Amino acid sequence: xxxxxxxxxxxxxxxxxxAQTFAGWRTKAFEAARCPVRNVLDRTGDKWSILILTALAxxxxxFSAILRxxxxxxxxxxxxxxxxxxxxxxxxxxxxxxxxxxxEYRLTALGGTLMEPLAALVRWAExxxxxxxxxxxxxxxx
Amino acid sequence: xxxxxxxxxxxxxxxxxxAQTFAGWRTKAFEAARCPVRNVLDRTGDKWSILILTALAxxxxxFSAILRxxxxxxxxxxxxxxxxxxxxxxxxxxxxxxxxxxxEYRLTALGGTLMEPLAALVRWAExxxxxxxxxxxxxxxx
DNA sequence: CTGCATCCGACGGGATACTG
DNA sequence: CAGTATCCCGTCGGATGCAG
Numbered sequence: 001x002x003x004x005x006x007x008x009x010x011x012x013x014x015x016x017x018x019a020q021t022f023a024g025w026r027t028k029a030f031e032a033a034r035c036p037v038r039n040v041l042d043r044t045g046d047k048w049s050i051l052i053l054t055a056l057a058x059x060x061x062x063f064s065a066i067l068r069x070x071x072x073x074x075x076x077x078x079x080x081x082x083x084x085x086x087x088x089x090x091x092x093x094x095x096x097x098x099x100x101x102x103x104e105y106r107l108t109a110l111g112g113t114l115m116e117p118l119a120a121l122v123r124w125a126e127x128x129x130x131x132x133x134x135x136x137x138x139x140x141x142x
Numbered sequence: 143x144x145x146x147x148x149x150x151x152x153x154x155x156x157x158x159x160x161a162q163t164f165a166g167w168r169t170k171a172f173e174a175a176r177c178p179v180r181n182v183l184d185r186t187g188d189k190w191s192i193l194i195l196t197a198l199a200x201x202x203x204x205f206s207a208i209l210r211x212x213x214x215x216x217x218x219x220x221x222x223x224x225x226x227x228x229x230x231x232x233x234x235x236x237x238x239x240x241x242x243x244x245x246e247y248r249l250t251a252l253g254g255t256l257m258e259p260l261a262a263l264v265r266w267a268e269x270x271x272x273x274x275x276x277x278x279x280x281x282x283x284x
Numbered sequence: 285c286t287g288c289a290t291c292c293g294a295c296g297g298g299a300t301a302c303t304g
Numbered sequence: 305c306a307g308t309a310t311c312c313c314g315t316c317g318g319a320t321g322c323a324g
Contacts, residue, residue, distance in 0.1 A: 019200035045187015058161035089277025135231025
C-alpha cells in the first residue's frame with residue numbers, strides 16, 4: 001500500500017489540525033531560526049522558564065523571592081532565564097532604586113496568555129503521568 | 143509594599159490554576175526525576191519530537207518516509223527520538239518482516255490525546271509570533 | 285531499509301568568587 | 305540585594321561508517 005496513510009489511529013481533530021500545519025511548514029520552508037513554534041518550545045523546553053513563569057503566575061516577585069521559591073535554582077540561571085523571558089516579552093522588569101536596589105518581575109499580558117495553553121499541557125501531563133509510567137515499565141522491563 | 147502580590151497583571155484563570163499547581167509542587171517536593179511535567183517537557187522541548195509527532199499525526203509512516211518528510215533530520219536522531227517516544231508510549235512500532243525489513247510508526251491513543259494541548263500551544267505560538275518578534279526588537283535595539 | 289557504534293564539536297547549566 | 309565573570313563538565317546532536 002505504499003505510503004497510503006490516514007488511518008490506524010483515529011485522526012482526532014487536533015491531529016488533523018497539526019498535520020495541516022505541518023504540511024504548511026514543509027512547503028514554505030521552516031528556516032528554524034524564525035519558526036514561531038521553535039522559538040516558544042526553546043523556552044518552555046529549558047530547565048527553568050516554566051518554573052519561573054509559574055512562580056510569577058501567582059503575582060509579581062522579587063529576584064531573591066523567586067530564588068527562594070524554586071529549589072536548586074542558582075542565581076546564574078535565574079538571571080539568564082529572566083533575561084531571555086524578558087527579551088521575548090513574557091515578563092517585565094521593574095527596578096526600584098532603594099538603598100539596596102530591589103527589582104520586581106511580573107508577567108506581561110503576553111506572558112499571561114501563554115499560561116492558558118501551558119496550563120492545558122500541564123494538566124495533560126499530570127493526567128497522563130500514570131499511563132506514561134506504565135509505558136516505560138512495559139518498554140524497559142518486558 | 144513588600145511581597146504583597148496578586149495584582150499588576152490581571153490574574154487570568156489559567157494563571158491562578160498554574161500558581162495553585164506550583165504551590166502544590168513546592169510542598170510535596172518535586173524530585174525532578176518523577177515530575178510529570180518535566181517528563182513531558184523534556185520530550186516536547188527537544189529538537190525533533192514535536193516534528194516527528196506532527197508528521198505521524200497525518201497517519202502512520204515508515205522510517206525513511208519520516209526522514210524524507212523532515213529536512214535536516216538525521217538517521218541517528220530519528221532512531222533515538224523514535225525510541226524515546228515509543229518508550230513513553232506516544233507512538234507504536236510495527237515491524238513487517240519483508241525482504242528488506244520495513245517498519246511503520248504510528249501515534250498511539252496516548253500520543254493522540256497529546257496532540258490537543260500541543261495544538262493549542264502551536265496555535266498560541268503562531269498567533270503570538272509577531273508580538274514576540276516585536277518584544278525582541280524592542281529589547282535588542284532600543 | 286532500518287538501525288547501531290564511534291568520534292567530536294557546541295551548548296546548557298552547575299559551582300564558585302567578585303562587583304555596585 | 306541583584307547581578308557579573310570564570311571555569312568546567314555532561315549531554316545533545318551532527319557526520320560518518322558498519323551491520324542485519
